[in-house]
Amino acid sequence: MADSFSLSFSQNMTNNLFQNRFAEKDQLSTFSFYLDKNLSRLSLYAEGSYSYLFKNPNLTYYVQDAGMDYLHPLNEKSAFYFSLAGRGAFYRSDYSDFNYLSANFFAAFKSYFSQTSIFKSNYSFEYKNYRDSVYDFLSHALIVSFDRYFQTNTTFKGEIDWGYKYFLHPYIYEGEVPIEGHRYFMGGRGRGYSDKQGQKPYQTVTQTEGQGLQVFSLSGLIAQGLGNSVGLNLSGVKQWVLSGQNPFSFIEEFYAVENPSYDRFSWDGYQIGSQLTFLVPWNIQLKLGYTLSKKEFPGIESLDLEGNPLGLTRKDNRNQIEVRTEKNFPQFSVFLSYSYISNSSNDLYFDWNGHFFSLGIEWNIPLGARQ
Amino acid sequence: MKQPSEMTLFIVFLIVNLTLPSFGQQALHFYNVDQEIRVEGKIQKITMEPRYKDSPPFLILILEQKNTKKLFQVEISPVWFFDYDFHRGEHLIVIGSLYSSEGMGQNIIAREVQFRGETLVLRDEHGFPNWRGGKGQMRRKGKGKGKRY
DSSP: OOSEEEEEEEEEEESOTTOSSSOOOEEEEEEEEEEEEEETTEEEEEEEEEEEESSOGGGOEEEEEEEEEEEEESSSSEEEEEEEEEEEEEEOGGGGGGOEEEEEEEEEEEEEEETTEEEEEEEEEEEEEESSGGGOEEEEEEEEEEEEEETTTEEEEEEEEEEEEEESSOEEEEEOOOOTTOSOOOSSSOOSOGGGTTOOOOSEEEEOSOEEEEEEEEEEEEEEEETTTEEEEEEEEEEEEEEOOOOSSOOOOBTTBOOTTOSTTSOEEEEEEEEEEEEEGGGEEEEEEEEEEEEEEEEEEEEOTTSOEEEEEEEEEEEEEEEEEEEEOSSEEEEEEEEEEEEEESSGGGOEEEEEEEEEEEEEEEOSOOO | OOOOOHHHHHHHHHHHHHTOOOOOOOOSSOOOGGGEEEEEEEEEEEEEEOOSTTSOOEEEEEEEETTTOOEEEEEOOSTHHHHOOOOTTOEEEEEEEEEEETTTEEEEEEEEEEETTEEEEOBOTTOOBOOOOSSGGGOOTTSOTTOOO
């Protein structure tokens, strides 16, 4: 029998599912389970998540994760951690090009240099194989961080991050064939007027040799404790694309649904954020956050609303506020969150704003030993 | 051939995973709900020590109680060594089960830790572990999975 098992349900609502100018409302219900089994220093786990979209049921999907992790202590101050995991994502027919199988290896090392400073380093490798091979990639990422705590209840943390993503089968676009009633569709899925999501790409394409994208970032964090009940975090990250560019004609993000054209490798720019955390009466956690980002997407050309190239690389400025509250009960926990995002872009199709609500419950069912 | 629906896959994986074989574990001590206490204090030392048979070493915090200056060894969890960064000098409130052992002084099996405006729930009210394995610090329990905006 597994050691721990949990079930969770969340209901998510937005007025802008596809996060573009032509805002479309939708609701998303997600059911998940998680369980794990500890075998000495080895832990096995599995997690499944089914998400149903009410107005866009063809984007409904199921994600299954399974993996193992292993903790290897070196001494009383240092330890290695290894994880090997696999994932499968399965979308309904219209979005089945997003289906993928992936493998992930993660190795981490953590050591207390002193009782007030911590060194951490980790490496991750990921391989994803999509049904539409244009998205296939493998990636490597290396992160090194160092933090130090001061008696003023302040922690300073610095981090260096390098990553390399290699697209195995990128396309070269050779021509466009306009489709009446649409702005444009250029590979991948979903771009176009909101009532035409899920159209097939129409461009003539040729598959080419692989193409790499290399990024480097520096980030910093200041965390200030204000008693036991209040915490303040200020963080910033600056990222550079050292080589390569995005192999897609456009990049888009969907709310609560993974879109393979966008990830941490896609952009060059910076992001700063702040977060205030409170413990209010009845042990309720409250978080208030604000994030500002300025991102440029190398290789992505901005277009006007008729689909004509503007000769500019796409640049987005984003402001986001988020409020989240969480209460833990003996057997379950509940949360409620709201965020508002305002995204301005030199590609007007991606000039948008949106409201996002989530309400969730997680139920923990103990199955293992009470040690 | 007709492909299985996402809901069918969800149910199949749920059943298969719940019937994983059982492997026994032996604990040297248990969470005693009748011995639960609340201690507020400052971290004096952080270490990793083996505590249970067939289990990875635990993250242990030596906590100095605010008023009495008494020292407690607070058991956190194995995996959370990578998830949360504790430092000497940080203030914490710990709720957990107190037990004494020869040569180890006063010990607390932590159920809940409060610091910097956050609550970390390590165990349920009966002492059953709440932590998770898998991907170390990249995972967070119940934190709105899958949001990408």
